[in-house]
Amino acid sequence: MAKPVQIEVWNPNGKYRVISTKSMPGTRWINLLIEQDCRLEICTEKKTILSVEDILALIGDRCDGVIGQLTEDWGETLFSALSRAGGKAFSNMAVGYNNVDVEAANKYGVAVGNTPGVLTETTAELAASLSLAAARRIVEADEFMRAGKYEGWLPHLFVGNLLKGQTVGVIGAGRIGSAYARMMIEGFKMNLIYYDLYQATRLEKFVTAYGQFLKASGEQPVTWKRAASMEEVLREADVISLHPILDKHVPPCNKERLHDERAILVNCSRGPVVDEVALVEHLRENPMFRVGLDVFEDEPYMKPGLADMKNAVVVPHIASASKWTREGLATLAALNVLGKIKGYSVWGNPNSVDAFLNGSSQPPAACPSIVNSKTLGLPVSKL
Numbered sequence: 333m334a335k336p337v338q339i340e341v342w343n344p345n346g347k348y349r350v351i352s353t354k355s356m357p358g359t360r361w362i363n364l365l366i367e368q369d370c371r372l373e374i375c376t377e378k379k380t381i382l383s384v385e386d387i388l389a390l391i392g393d394r395c396d397g398v399i400g401q402l403t404e405d406w407g408e409t410l411f412s413a414l415s416r417a418g419g420k421a422f423s424n425m426a427v428g429y430n431n432v433d434v435e436a437a438n439k440y441g442v443a444v445g446n447t448p449g450v451l452t453e454t455t456a457e458l459a460a461s462l463s464l465a466a467a468r469r470i471v472e473a474d475e476f477m478r479a480g481k482y483e484g485w486l487p488h489l490f491v492g493n494l495l496k497g498q499t500v501g502v503i504g505a506g507r508i509g510s511a512y513a514r515m516m517i518e519g520f521k522m523n524l525i526y527y528d529l530y531q532a533t534r535l536e537k538f539v540t541a542y543g544q545f546l547k548a549s550g551e552q553p554v555t556w557k558r559a560a561s562m563e564e565v566l567r568e569a570d571v572i573s574l575h576p577i578l579d580k581h582v583p584p585c586n587k588e589r590l591h592d593e594r595a596i597l598v599n600c601s602r603g604p605v606v607d608e609v610a611l612v613e614h615l616r617e618n619p620m621f622r623v624g625l626d627v628f629e630d631e632p633y634m635k636p637g638l639a640d641m642k643n644a645v646v647v648p649h650i651a652s653a654s655k656w657t658r659e660g661l662a663t664l665a666a667l668n669v670l671g672k673i674k675g676y677s678v679w680g681n682p683n684s685v686d687a688f689l690n691g692s693s694q695p696p697a698a699c700p701s702i703v704n705s706k707t708l709g710l711p712v713s714k715l
C-alpha cells in the first residue's frame with residue numbers, strides 16, 4: 333500500500349480528476365482547468381523528486397489525467413496505473429521527454445504531451461549567458477571580488493576570450509540550437525559551424541543574409557559551414573554549444589572527443605550528452621578550457637571534482653526559468669491534458685503556440701502538442 337502524499341485541492345466537485353505532481357508557476361493553468369470542470373489536485377510534498385510509488389499514490393483509483401515533471405520516471409508502471417484509473421492523458425511540463433517511455437504510453441492508449449514553442453528563446457538565452465560567463469570568467473571574478481581580493485586593476489587580471497570574429501559551434505541545430513546560433517552570430521558577429529542530421533536551411537539563409545548586410549556596411553561578413561560530424565565542430569569551433577535531443581544515437585562528448593585546450597563548451601540540453609568524468613579530467617588538465625553547464629549526467633549530482641573546477645560555470649537546470657516561459661509551460665501542459673480529456677483534436681503546429689499563451693483570450697479548443705498523436709490516431713485540429 334503506497335504512502336499517502338500531501339495535496340492541495342482546487343474545485344473539489346469538478347467532474348474530471350486531474351493531478352499535477354508539482355506546484356507550477358502562475359495561476360492561468362489552474363483557472364483553465366477548473367473553469368472546464370476539473371477537480372485539480374496539486375502535490376505539495378516537500379521532496380524535490382517524486383518516486384514512482386509517490387505518483388502511484390497520487391493517481392489512486394480514479395484519475396483522468398496527470399501533469400508531470402522531467403524528473404519523474406514515466407514508464408510501464410505509471411502508465412498502466414493511470415490507464416486502470418481511467419486516465420487517457422499525461423503531459424510533461426517540458427519539451428524533452430526522455431523520462432517518458434512513449435511505447436508504454438502507446439500500449440495503454442495514453443496521450444503524451446510536451447511543451448515546445450515556449451522555451452526556445454529562454455533556453456537559448458541561458459546558453460548564451462553561460463557562453464559569456466565562461467568566456468569572460470564572470471563567476472570566478474565575482475567570487476574574487478566578494479572574497480575581498482581585489483587590490484586594483486592589473487594587466488593580467490581575469491583575462492578571458494573575445495567572441496567577435498571567432499567561431500561558434502552548434503551540435504543539434506534544431507529550435508534551441510538555431511536560436512542560440514542567431515544570438516551569438518548577431519550579437520557577437522561570430523562565424524558558424526554546425527552539425528545536425530538535417531540541414532538547417534533557415535539558419536544558413538539567416539547567416540548568409542546577415543553576412544551580406546555586414547559586408548554592405550563595410551564590416552567583416554560572418555560565414556557558416558555545415559560540418560560532416562560532431563567531431564569536426566568540436567575541433568574547429570571556439571565556443572561549442574550542445575543542443576541535440578537525448579537519444580542513443582547522440583554520441584557523448586567523451587575523452588576521445590574532448591581535445592581542444594582553449595575552447596568553451598556549453599551544455600543546456602541533457603546531462604548524458606557529456607561524459608562528465610572525462611570532462612572533469614579535461615578541465616583539470618586544460619585550465620584555459622572552460623565549460624558552462626546547466627544539466628548534469630547524474631542530475632541532481634555533479635561528478636566528483638567538478639565543483640572544484642574554477643574553469644566551470646554550473647547552474648541548476650534553469651535554462652527554461654524565465655517567468656513567461658515557466659508560466660507558459662504550465663499552461664501548455666495543462667491544456668494538453670485538458671484537451672485530451674475533452675476529446676479535442678491536436679494543434680497542427682506545436683512550434684507555434686502563441687494562441688494558447690495569450691492570457692487575455694480563451695485558448696483554442698485543441699491539445700497544443702501530443703508526441704504520440706499519430707500512433708494513437710488522434711485527429712489534427714483545423715483551427
Ligand SMILES: NC(=O)c1ccc[n+]([C@@H]2O[C@H](COP(=O)([O-])OP(=O)(O)OC[C@H]3O[C@@H](n4cnc5c(N)ncnc54)[C@H](O)[C@@H]3O)[C@@H](O)[C@H]2O)c1
Nearest residue numbers: 428504505506507508528576577578581582600601651652
Ligand atoms: N536545459 C533545459 O532546461 C532545457 C530546456 C529545453 C530543452 N532542453 C533540451 O534541449 C534539447 C533541444 O531541444 P529543441 O527544442 O531544440 O529540440 P529540437 O528537436 O528542435 O532540436 C534537436 C535537434 O537535434 C538534432 N539531432 C538529433 N539527433 C542528433 C544527432 N545524433 N546528432 C546531431 N544532432 C541531432 C535534430 O535533428 C534536431 O535538429 C533537447 O534535448 C531538450 O530536452 C533543455
